[in-house]
Amino acid sequence: MSALGAEALRAEGLVKTYGSGHTALRALDDVSISTRRGEVAALLGPSGAGKSTLLQALGLLSLPEQGTISVGGRVVAVDGQAREDLAAIRRGGMGFVFQKANLIPFLTARENVLLALQINGRVGAPAAKRADDLLGYLELTERAAHYPAMLSGGEQQRVSIARALANEPAVVFADEPTAALDKKRGRDVIELLGEAAHDHGTSVFVVTHDHRTLDLFDTIYEMEDGRLRPQPPVS
Template identity: 50%
Template sequence: MDPLREPLVEIAGVSKHFGAGATRVDALRNIDLTVRRGEVVALLGPSGSGKTTLLNVIGCIIAPTEGRVTLDGEVVFDNHWLRGDLRRLRLDKIGFIFQFHNLLPFLNARDNVALVLTLAGKPAAVAQARAAELLDYLEVGHRAAAMPALLSGGEAQRVAIARALANRPRIILADEPTAALDSKRAGIVMDLLRKLAAEHDACIVAVTHDEKIYDRFDRLFHLRDGILQSQKEKET
């Protein structure tokens, strides 16, 4: 890993617990994690290990109990939120990709992507142009007018990736992005994510159980019982 590459995600001393007393659950325990520009990293571990909780902390969906979260050079949490409008923060800095595409069934592919830009306050013409550009970039532009029900699994996931990229986020969070795909399509999606990280000066943090794509990550982080136990860098 190039130490001069700019950190986009910095997690320092982050813990998260739910409940209190005898019913308290420590979901995360004193997590330190840095992900740099251009990196594609995985969060691995058994169910209940804290992977999704950590992803949700990075995504500013849940607040840590303690610790500091810095995204794209901005400290956004330091034992309390430093931003009042978390929705705007997510729109500005973060793109989300999920196991299931979650496309709105009553909008076509292009409008599913453009909606994100509209919510961010972009004019309709700008939103439509950016959506078309992204769909072309992801080689699914020919399906821009198709409704989600008529898209293949791989096509729908590409549209979902286009939606995640709409506001040019530098931090992309993926929750089991290939679980619904076969081996060939899973490899294509991961190669695409690596290309996006390199070409868009972004980083990608993915939760996955999909062993067939482990070789597509720069580093593998293992969590167990809320503790970040180890990391493994890809062999070169």
């Protein structure tokens, strides 16, 4: 475990309601949280607690109607209104890993990673080298020319991590990334995300049900009924 760096994300007073009237459901109920570069944080809680909603808010995918979100110390959204180009912040500074790898089936592992670079305007030899370095880092060099259907679930998830890390994001969000994997592969995935955080100062934020991997996290949050439990002091 390494020293934590600068603030990566900060959210204050997030409130998100689905529906309205008597069916309104408060999925985020005054949630405040912050993460630092190099920190690997887990978010636990029962199904329906609001974990995915919080991840989507922090990842600027779906803004909550109340609260302030800052990225790298800059306020980017206030009370549901964008203050900056959120798509650009996401593209350049955030990576996402989901339960299913969601690779593009007609592109090879290498091309899936290259595409993430190209979307950010990174092309040619430097992009090719970056893709190959990432595939090497995730021990996928031998699999680079394979299509997703030819890869195991664990390999596909490693490609999706390579893709998420492609543009050196400040923050990587992962929503139940190990749910479809066996114990060993699930642990490998969290270890890889942890290495990325500690080696490259990425802030990693993982929604998980997998208590077998909790020893790999720097910080553990718990949610229930849209509220974040107070954090015990770090010993």
